Amino acid sequence: MVPVTTTTLAGAHPGTTPVAAAVALRGITRTYGDGPTAVRAVDGVDLAFPRATWTAVMGPSGSGKSTLLHCAAGLERVDSGQVLLGDTDITDASDDELAALRRERIGFVFQGYHLVGALTAAQNVALPLRLAGRRPPRAEVHAALAMVGLGDRARHRPRELSGGQQQRVAIARAMVTRPEVLFADEPTGALDSTSARTVLDLLGAMAARGQSIIMVTHDPAAAARAGAVVFLRDGRVVDRLVGAGAHDVANRLVGLER
C-alpha cells in the first residue's frame, strides 16, 4: 500500500482544503464478463467522498451503485484506475491487507443484515474485534449495542430480532471498530418506514459526530438526509447535489430513469 498525497480531486467541492478524502476513486472501471455480453458496471468514475460527510449514491437499478461501493471498499477489484482509502492506495492491496482493512478501518452494512445466525447480538458485535485478535471488554460491546438502542437485546440471536433490530445490530458491529468509513448498501431497503427512520436517525447522529458514511439507496427521503447525493447512470457519475431536499432528489432521479 502506497501512501499518496492527495491534492484536488475531480468532483471534490471547490474550495475544500486539500485534505485526503475519506475515499477517492480515480478513473475506476469495472467490467463483468467479456465479449459481446460484457457489462461495464462502473465506467471511468472519478469521485472523492469527503471526510466527515454522509454521501448518498443513487441511480436506476443496474446503474452500478453496488459495484461502485464494492470497489471503493476493496471487496471488488477494479480493472483500471485507483482506489484510495484516506492516504492508502488499496488498488493492488493483497487479500490479507484488505482483510485487515475490513477489520480495522472500514465497516459494512448491507440490505440483508448478514449476521451470523449462530451468534447472539453481542457476539456478532464482538466478532470483528475477536478476528483482530482482541478480547473485547464486555462494556465496549455493550456500548456499541446501546448506541443503536439495543442494550437490552445483547443475548438475543438474530432470528429472535425484528429486521430493523437486526440491521441495528449490523450497524453496531460495523461501528465497534470505530472505522474511518462506513459503507452501507441500501441499509433501509428491507425495512418498514418506522424502522428505516430509526436506522437513518442513527446514521445521521453518527455523521454529525464526524463519521464518514457512503450509502447506496433507492429512497429519496433517505438520500435527502445525507449531506451530498451522487447520481449514477450506466456506470458513470452524471450529477451531484449538495444539501438538496427529498423532493429535488426524487425529481433528479426520475429524470435519470426516463
Add this chain to the structure above:
Amino acid sequence: MIGLSRATFTERWPLFTGAALTVCLGVALVQSSLLVLISAATLPVPAGLDPAARAAFVDGSSTAVTLSALTLAFSAFLAVFIVSSTFAFTVAQRRQELALLRLVGADRGAVRRLLVGEAVLLAVVGTAAGIPVGIAATRFQSGLLAGLGMVPAGFTAEWRSWILGVSAGVGIGVSLAGVLVAARRAGRVRPLEALRDTGGSARVMTAARWGAGVVFAAGAAALVIIAPVGGAAGGQAMAANAALCLAVALSALSPLLVPAVARLVPTRGPIGELAVAALGDGVRRSAAIAAPVIVLVGLVLAQAGMLTSTAAAGEAEQRRTTAGELVLDARGPVGDRVTDLPGVAWASTETVLPLAVTWGSGDDVESDDGQALVVDPAAYATAHPGSDAVAALHGRVAVAGPGSGGGSPGDTVGVRVGDSDLGPLPIVAEVPDAISDGADLLLTADSVPAAELAAAPSRTLVALAPGADRDAVVAALSAIGPVSTVADRIAADAAGRDATTVAVFIVIMGLGGVYALIGVVNAVVIGTAPRPAEFATARLSGLTRGQVVRAALLESAVVTTVGLVLGGVAAGASFVATLAVTSRMTGTPTLVLPWDLIGALAAGLYLVTALTSTLTTWSATRRAPVALLGAAT
C-alpha cells in the same frame, strides 16, 4: 474463535457430529483390523499337533493373515475416503458463513486456522470415542475369523498399548488430510459471496477434482489391462483395485456425472420438478451423497462379482480337467487294490501330504507351505485331461502342480512332506495352473517314505469299464472307503468354496460396508442441515409440508439411483478384468454376478437414504415457515 466454534456447534451439530462420527468409526475399524492382523500373524502353532493338523492350522492362519491384511487395507481406504469427503462437505456447506467472516475481516489464515482447529478438535473427540468402539469391533472380527475356522476357537486379538498411538495418529491424520485441502479452498472464499442469498455459488468442479478423476481413471484402465498377467491371485487383486480406482475417479467427477445421469431419470409433476431443480441447485450436496454410494456399491459388487465368477470358473475348470465317474476316499496308496477290481477301467490315486518348500541357501532361505500330491504319472494324466506334462515325473523328481506355490521347471527346491525331509528335488515340468487352488507339487511314491504315505489321506478317481456293473463296483470300493460320484464331489467342493467365499466376503466387507453406509446417512443429514430456509420458501410458495418432504425424498432416491449406476460402472472395471483373467486362466471368460446381493444392496441403500431423507426433512420443516425467513444464514 473457540467461542464461535462452540456457538456454531449448537447451531450446526449435525455437521460436527457427522464429521466426528466418521472419524470415530474410521479409527475403530483401522485399529481393530490392525490388531486382528497382528494377532493372526503372530499366532503360535500349538505344540503337539500331528503333521496334518499342523498343516491345517498353518493354512488357516495364513488365510486369516491374508484376509485381515485385506480388511485393513479396505478399512484404511474407507477411513481416508469417508473422513475426507465428509470434512470437505461440511466445509463446503459452511461456505456462506465463512464468507461472512471474511466480510467482517477474517483473513485467509484465520479461516484456515478456524477450520483446522475445529478438525483437530473433532478428530480428538472422534478418536477418543473410536478406541473403545474399536475394541468392540475387534471382538466381532476375531469372532468372525474363529467362526470360519481360520483361527482356533477362542482366538482373541491381543490388546497392544502402542495401538493407542496408532489410533490417535490415524484419527488426527485422516482428519487433517481431509480438512487441509478444503480449508485452503475455503480460505480463498470471496467476502462478497456472503451477500448472495443462496450458498453453493462456488464452482464445484475444482482442478483437484479433475486431477483426481483423470489420474484414478487412468489407474483403473492400467489395472484392467495388466490384470490378466497377474495369475489367479494377482489378477483378482488388480481387478479389485481397478474398481476401487474407478470408484474414486467417478466420485471425484460426480459433480459432473450426477446431474448428467440424473437427467435420464424420469420425473413428473410439480414435486418431480422441484426435486430436479433442487438436484441441479445442490450439485455439491448430490455429489457428497453419491460419493460414498459409488464407493460402497463399486467395491461390494467388484469383490462379490469377482469371488462368484472365480468360484464358477473354478468349478467349470474342475469339471473340464477331471475324468472318471467315482471318487474313493481312503488312506494311503490304494490304487492297486482299486485297479484290480473287476469293472474298473483305470484309477488314479492321489495322496495328499502337507508340504513345505524351501528355496535358496545360507542366509537367504525362503520357504512356503502348501500341498503335495503323490501320484502315478500315467494314471494322473488320464484322470486330468490337459496335464500330459506330468509324464515327465519319475523317481526322485517333482512336477509343479496346478497350485502356484511349488516353483517352476528348472528350479531345485528343498522339499519336506509331513515329518520327512526329502532333500532337494529338481522340478522337471509343470501342469497348467488352475484358477481353483490345487496341489503345488506332484511327486512319485519313490520320493516319500512308505510309512508317511500309508498314513496320509488319499482320493482315487475311478473310471468304469464299458459294460461294468456300476453297483457292484461301488459296493466293492465301499469296502475300502467312502465312495461318491465325481460330479457330486465337484459340486460339494464348489458349495464348500461358496460358503467360504461368502464368509471371506463378510470378513473383508462387512464392517467396512456398514461404515460406508453410515457415510451415506451422514451425507444426507449434513446435506439437509442448511436447508430449512429453502424448504420454508417452498412452503410459502404453496407447497404443503408433505409435498416438501416428498420432493426431498424423490431427490435422494434419484441421487441414490445415480450412485448405484455409477458404482455399477466402477465395478464394471473389475468385471472386465475378471473376464480377462478367467479367460486367460481357463480359456473361458466367466462372469457370474451375485444378483441377490446386488438386489439386497440396492434395496438397503434405497431404504436407508429414504428413511434418512424423510426424517431429516421432516425435522427441518418442523418450525412454521415464516419463522425461518427473517433469520440470516
